[in-house]
Amino acid sequence: MLTVHHLRVSQSERIVWLCEELGIDYDLKLYRRDPFFSPQALKDLTEIGTAPVIQDGNLTMGESAACADYIIHKHGNGRLALPPSHPNYADYLYWFHYSNGSLQPGVSRMLTLKSAGIDTSNDVFKRYTERLHQYLLHIDNHLAKGNKWLAGDEFTAADIMTVFTLTTMRTFYSLDLSAYKNILPYLERNVQREAYKRYREKAEDADFPLMIEGPAPENFLEKVRRSAKA
């Protein structure tokens, strides 16, 4: 039986959502942040200690893109990936990898710079702010061309990989998406999916805001820091 280890309010939501979309059997283990990073039980599973982690027989593996690919091909008969014979195969590959190769690092970098207290008038901060805008605009422009999903007409794992950064991740870095008029309805389409709703219930993330509105959501990090000081 496949086991999925999910840290609440984290990028492991992708893997729970994926399993729900595929309709496969899996055992879900839930963890809470302690207070911000992984709790010890999750840290003990891999050398890096981050979520997601999956276990399947003798295998224990992290990295959300690797976990997604593994589950799709080992347990999902390749569903939610496009095969090389599909006309949109390259789009699928591109957007699947863009999520963790460019977009997620783009937001994480801003989070790191801000957490380190960098002056926002600093040239490095300005350059990476502009780069993040490019990353988001790139998605927005692609959706504006009539692409319902990132790989075209079909919903795929490329969407599952991307939505975390445009939603839940915004609670760690208060990203304002108001300017991206095609991303917002795209997010709405994703969260309306029955499998997404099931992931939220099963992962006990349903009390957490969806974060699909334009204005920047409240910063979780600040909240944790404030409650630690109180």
Ligand SMILES: N[C@@H](CCC(=O)N[C@@H](CS)C(=O)NCC(=O)O)C(=O)O
């Ligand atoms: N590139 C990795 C990143 C994993 C990662 O940083 N996960 C975060 C959750 S968003 C985490 O586990 N944070 C807790 C910690 O670092 O202790 C992936 O895609 O799985």
